[in-house]
Amino acid sequence: MLEIDNLTVEFGTKKVLDGVSLTAEKGKVLGIVGESGSGKTMTALAVMGLLSPDARVAEGSSIQLDGKELIGLPEKKLAAIRGNDIAMIFQEPMTSLNPTMRIGRQLEEALRLHGQKIPSKSWLREKVMEALKEACLPEPEKQYDRYPHELSGGMRQRVMIAMGTICRPDYLLCDEPTTALDVTTEKGILELINRIRTEHNMGIIFITHDLKLLRGFADKVAVMCKGKVVEQGSVEQIFNAPVEEYTRRLIASIPDRQHRRNVKAAGAEK
Amino acid sequence: MAEKRTKVKKNIYFRVGLGITLFFVVLMFVGLIYTPYDPNAMNSSEKFLAPCLSHPMGTDNFGRDIFSRVLKGISMTGLVAVSTVAIGGTIGTIIGALTGFYGGIVDEIVMRINDTLNGFPSILLALVIVSILGPGKYNVILALGILFIPSFARIVRSEYINYKNRDFVKSARLMGAGSLRIIFLHIFPNILPTLLVTITIGFNNAVLAEAGLSYLGIGIQPPDASLGSMLSDAQSYLFSAPWYAVMPGMTIVLFVLGFSLLSEGICSK
Numbered sequence: 001m002l003e004i005d006n007l008t009v010e011f012g013t014k015k016v017l018d019g020v021s022l023t024a025e026k027g028k029v030l031g032i033v034g035e036s037g038s039g040k041t042m043t044a045l046a047v048m049g050l051l052s053p054d055a056r057v058a059e060g061s062s063i064q065l066d067g068k069e070l071i072g073l074p075e076k077k078l079a080a081i082r083g084n085d086i087a088m089i090f091q092e093p094m095t096s097l098n099p100t101m102r103i104g105r106q107l108e109e110a111l112r113l114h115g116q117k118i119p120s121k122s123w124l125r126e127k128v129m130e131a132l133k134e135a136c137l138p139e140p141e142k143q144y145d146r147y148p149h150e151l152s153g154g155m156r157q158r159v160m161i162a163m164g165t166i167c168r169p170d171y172l173l174c175d176e177p178t179t180a181l182d183v184t185t186e187k188g189i190l191e192l193i194n195r196i197r198t199e200h201n202m203g204i205i206f207i208t209h210d211l212k213l214l215r216g217f218a219d220k221v222a223v224m225c226k227g228k229v230v231e232q233g234s235v236e237q238i239f240n241a242p243v244e245e246y247t248r249r250l251i252a253s254i255p256d257r258q259h260r261r262n263v264k265a266a267g268a269e270k
Numbered sequence: 271m272a273e274k275r276t277k278v279k280k281n282i283y284f285r286v287g288l289g290i291t292l293f294f295v296v297l298m299f300v301g302l303i304y305t306p307y308d309p310n311a312m313n314s315s316e317k318f319l320a321p322c323l324s325h326p327m328g329t330d331n332f333g334r335d336i337f338s339r340v341l342k343g344i345s346m347t348g349l350v351a352v353s354t355v356a357i358g359g360t361i362g363t364i365i366g367a368l369t370g371f372y373g374g375i376v377d378e379i380v381m382r383i384n385d386t387l388n389g390f391p392s393i394l395l396a397l398v399i400v401s402i403l404g405p406g407k408y409n410v411i412l413a414l415g416i417l418f419i420p421s422f423a424r425i426v427r428s429e430y431i432n433y434k435n436r437d438f439v440k441s442a443r444l445m446g447a448g449s450l451r452i453i454f455l456h457i458f459p460n461i462l463p464t465l466l467v468t469i470t471i472g473f474n475n476a477v478l479a480e481a482g483l484s485y486l487g488i489g490i491q492p493p494d495a496s497l498g499s500m501l502s503d504a505q506s507y508l509f510s511a512p513w514y515a516v517m518p519g520m521t522i523v524l525f526v527l528g529f530s531l532l533s534e535g536i537c538s539k
Contacts, residue, residue, distance in 0.1 A: 048444060050440060050443065050444070079443075079446040079447075079448070080446060082443075082444045082445065082446050083444055083445040083446050084446070087444065087445075088441070088444050090437045090440070090441065092437055095436055095437040095438060096437035096438050096440075096441050097438055097441075098438040098442070098456055098459075098460070099438075099460065100459035100460050100462075101456075101459070109442070109445065109447075109455075110445045113442075113445045113446045113447050113451075114445065114446060160441075163441070163445075
């Protein structure tokens with residue numbers, strides 16, 4: 001279990017995260033939804049220990065991975081946890097791959113860095129191929145020797161997913177992984193994440209500003225606004241009986257007639 | 271259409287620059303192993319000969335073959351330029367990479383020292399260093415090398431600041447890559463194009479600086495030939511033997527032009 005409890009992050013006197021509490025479980029999808037600046041990404045960065053140096057984590061904040069406290073852990077131990085236990089995928093597939101490294105080389109680097117024993121070069125290549133195939137990258141043999149700029153956005157995001165999951169982490173943080181992609185590619189990426197989750201019993205934390213993506217995908221949804229979690233619950237609960245005004249407005253902003261009617265009805269009953 | 275035309279034009283810069291530079295590299299090596307005459311052999315019966323078949327660039331006030339001396343001068347100047355850029359480039363890159371990547375108070379301090387060095391007229395600073403160490407080619411290399419550190423450091427630093435917050439660097443860090451590994455393995459290849467341009471400009475400046483110091487008489491010491499010291503010697507005979515000044519002068523111009531065109535060409539590639 002990945003438990004975030006009362007997480008507060010400050011920049012000077014400004015609180016960007018205010019008492020955020022979330023729980024992610026293995027094999028489940030936790031969706032975090034909210035508008036830009038609501039603190040979704042900040043939460044993910046805090047979990048990965050990647051906050052910028054001028055950010056301060058307030059006292060009383062806690063992030064526990066299977067009972068192990070991550071806050072205040074020295075950089076070396078954190079480095080061992082990143083990638084091995086928790087991995088992260090970024091929003092922009094165009095910039096999250098090193099433009100001067102071949103695809104295969106980047107994935108090998110991920111394996112190398114995780115301190116695994118590497119018996120031989122062919123073993124490395126085999127592992128990388130396996131990961132690329134699992135991520136459903138077309139023609140993996142060909143992509144292996146290519147540079148990122150030769151790949152499309154969707155393909156790059158698949159490479160990123162392969163890179164994030166190559167060491168079989170327990171949790172995968174996805175920070176708006178489909179925002180930069182078109183709708184059909186988006187669907188494929190979501191299916192891929194879902195499949196990897198069930199196959200390896202991975203816990204997914206899926207950050208998005210698009211509430212409708214989470215329907216039929218997330219097990220639990222947390223709604224964030226201005227650095228706070230305003231509402232948390234199962235997907236059905238959030239969609240069908242939102243308590244908070246903010247959540248209702250968020251749902252109402254989805255261009256879907258049926259749902260808007262539901263929400264309106266729920267509001268009228270109150 | 272217009273865009274295409276400028277592209278072709280830039281490409282011509284690159285080609286011509288590369289051509290001239292390669293030509294000089296060849297001359298450098300030739301000068302190291304072979305010259306038609308002994309560049310330091312004096313011959314009082316052949317003073318101030320105008321360019322002719324046996325002496326294509328004429329002879330100087332001691333009857334030395336100017337062509338041989340220019341060849342030797344090119345290899346000497348080239349040697350100084352290469353060593354200078356190697357010293358300044360290596361140290362500057364390391365300083366720039368570390369300060370740019372880590373930032374913080376050390377960065378501030380190092381960069382202010384850098385600014386101070388930069389703010390000083392460089393030829394004056396070279397004069398000071400050489401007059402402390404004494405003239406001679408190794409001291410010139412050392413002095414110019416130190417002078418070249420700030421420009422490299424500044425450019426490399428700004429590149430590292432630019433790259434250190436990129437997503438791919440974050441994701442390398444996420445995979446558990448250490449800082450040094452990120453600095454040299456993940457970011458460094460990305461700054462190579464910029465570094466390449468800086469290096470060509472560096473060669474350019476090094477050639478000019480060496481010529482300048484030798485012209486002032488504190489660079490390469492006689493009887494060793496250097497393009498700058500030849501110019502300085504030729505000064506007194508500018509009207510009686512103009513080829514004595516024109517030949518090394520033209521060589522410097524061509525040498526520098528080659529590097530300038532090359533860096534211009536790389537820049538726009």
